[in-house]
Amino acid sequence: MEVSQSPDMKVVISDEIGESVEMATDRRLTSNRVIAAIIPASVAFILYQGDILATWIIALIALGSVPSIVRLVLGSEETIDEAAANTAEVSPVPTARGKLDSVAPAIIDSLPDALLAVDQDLTVMETNKAARHLLGEGLRGRNIGLSLRRPAALEAIEDALQKDETVSLELSLLTPGEQFFIMQVIPLTLISDREAHPAVNSDLVGGAVVILHDITTQRRSEQMRADFVTNASHELRTPLASLVGFIETLQTAAAEDAEARTRFLDIMARESGRMSRLIDDLLSLSRIELDEHIQPEGVVLMDQVLKSVAEALEQRALNHQMSIEITLPNDSPAIRGDTDQITQVFQNLVDNAIKYGAEGSVIEVKGRAIARLSETGLPGLAIDVINQGDVIPATLLPRLTDRFYRVDSARSRTLGSTGLGLAIVKHIVSRHRGTLAFKSDSETGTKVTVSLPTAS
Secondary structure (H helix, E strand, O other), rough: OOOOOOOHHHHHHHHHHHHHHHHHHHHHHHHHHHHHHHHHHHHHHHHEEEEEEEEHHHHHHHHHHHHHHHHHOOOHHHHHHHHHHHHHOOOOOOOHHHHHHHHHHHHHOOOOEEEEEEOOOEEEEEEEEEHHHHHHHOOOOOEEEEEEOOOHHHHHHHHHHOOOOEEEEEEEEOOOOOOEEEEEEOOOOOOOOOOOOOOHHHHOOEEEEEEEOOOOOHHHHHHHHHHHHHHHHHHHHHHHHHHHHHHHHHHOOOOOOOHHHHHHHHHHHHHHHHHHHHHHHHHHHHHHHHOOOOOOOOOOOHHHHHHHHHHHHHHHHHHHOEEEEOOOOOOOEEEEEEHHHHHHHHHHHHHHHHHHEOOOOOOOOOOEEEOOOOOOOHHHHHHEEEOOEEOOOHHHHHOOOOOOOOOOHHHHHHHOOOOOHHHHHHHHHHHHOOOOEEEEEEEOOOEEEEEEEEEO
16 A cells, blocks of 8 residues: 655644644643742641741742742743754864864874885875885875885785785885885775775775885894804904913913013003903994984084094194194084084094004194085085005005904004994994095095085
8 A cells, every 4th residue: 555645744744743842842841840839839838837947947948949940930941942042053063084084194194114105006195204204205196116216115016906915025225324124015905985985095096005114223233243243252362362371371481470470461451451442342333333224313513523532632642743733614514413423433533543644743634514415415514534644555445444454454453453443433424424435645645534414
């Protein structure tokens, strides 16, 4: 049986529903009025059976009840109307979805891992702050292969898109220092219900999210432990053997020889001091390598650093009848970096100049501003440390920063060199995104040039 509905019938039904609501409201108001009248009357009757004190209590109750009764009995309709009006004036509360959409970009930018979203053609559509810091600005709209130059990484992204499954691999990137990452490629599921997912960019449907999780610290820590054991066991073996031999001699053949005992103890003191310096340099080098991928953000005033270095090494230079001359531009810019590490760089360089320079010569420290660094293209400050010593053959200059490499091993050991000073210098300069260069000839002597970016 079919029932047809006409527009008139719908109007009648709506009127009936409205009348029913009004009748229910009137009945509720009437019952409220009755309750408001009965309660005070009942209390008054009960108390009236008592003494005269009850009369005063009745009066107080009545006076206190009058405003409430009047508002309830006479003002119920007005109260309802005011509540309805106030409800209509309340502005709509933002939905949870709207709030999430507004803070989503800030949340993504705050993530420590680099994140890139690519479409099916591997074009970068979205990035976060960590990705831009790692791979540079201008990523959006470019093929990811132009920024992530690793064939294995591109193959992983293509595999994830083709197989529609998450792919992970470990890779390294050559920033100023080598960094290690776990890369995850997560395909975006094809979304057909656009109303259920209004925030999804249609350009990303069928694409993927690429996440780069930095594990450099973990890898460097593992390598640091391995290198420390290898280097320590190799370099400490010789001085330890010498100490053991001298101790055995003093315990036996030279036990009663005062002159030999004095000479052997002097040698043992030098060897133990060299061992101590070697361990200190190994630990220092390990700490620097561990943080080499993190560029310092401090400000270094080079005039103050070089002045403190000259004061600290002045007496050592005077012992060799040498002097230290510092020349910097009047408007020498500040350097972006770590003051302690920059000080360590020039202490090592000036100390080497004293060790290997000619007696009575002058050690020159000259600074000059440069418009563009060769590595970064940023403005910087170049500082030369020049000494007048033996010429180093050009074929050996590239090896000067190798660990434990010495041009003249016998002389270096006599001078107490550990063979790690220039290796430490190289890693500190690399951490500061600078460059290190060597030049040695008979006319100018040996010159070490350190170029560092300015703080501006």
